[in-house]
Amino acid sequence: MKPTFEDIKQQLKAKNISLSYQRLKILEYLIENRCHPTVEMIFAGLHDEIPTLSKTTIYNTLRILEEAGLVKEITTEDKEARYDIATETHGHFKCESCGTIFDFSVDIDSIIPGDLSRFVIKDKNIYFKGLCPRCL
């Protein structure tokens, strides 16, 4: 159920977020590069096509998209933020050797927290670490 570019444009319009050239390109990059890119990667990846694009705009855009619920920041122990197009909740696995982040499916409802009955849960993150098959 991966969202298409058109799906997302519709959602942005519905939320009254203007669809500037830069924003659309950043979204396009996120859709085509499902490797949980950093700001730096987005910047480098779009630099040939939009030489004037600034990191400030990338930060601004990612913040807006995150507030709109279209993009999610991945939580790892890295200090550099990584972003994901928001889809169904899935787990992330980071290989300690090569650094690649893999997605894995997980039945989120099978996780039964012991004592959060009086809490309102808005977001669930599953993050595993270890070694990937290639590095083994």
Added chain:
Amino acid sequence: MKPTFEDIKQQLKAKNISLSYQRLKILEYLIENRCHPTVEMIFAGLHDEIPTLSKTTIYNTLRILEEAGLVKEITTEDKEARYDIATETHGHFKCESCGTIFDFSVDIDSIIPGDLSRFVIKDKNIYFKGLCPRCL
């Protein structure tokens, strides 16, 4: 099954990590303040007792303790690292309103990743966000 100060001293000796005054105080702070403190909080908390303590030493000590497996860095979307005495795996819940991080128990083995059969999993993190009872 919370480790005591003595437990940890034994483990450090076993791993040939020297028990300097600063390191022991940092450990003591972590044991007595199970609020997942930041480096800043440790620094402020120990400053009265050890006015000369530097953040460099705190960073060094936390790195050594983490490598020894005695301390774990919590993964949140914050850019500031938070630390925990390593115990059994448990989940962390951050309240979006007051910022407090709560522990919750979770049966880690009930989480069945879909397609990681060829991966070696070394560490599992569960991180929820939402609102705590007090802020509701």
Added chain:
DNA sequence: GTTCCTGCAAAAGCTTTGCAGAAGA
């Protein structure tokens, strides 16, 4: 005496902010 530890200062790296100019409605 040799090794390891501490801590000041500086550097590095990611992110945010201020602001002026450009683009869009």
Added chain:
DNA sequence: TCTTCTGCAAAGCTTTTGCAGGAAC
């Protein structure tokens, strides 16, 4: 015209590194 968006430059924060002095064995 008025609002919003972009992007350069500077600032802000956390973390790391270099290095000299000190402690421990």
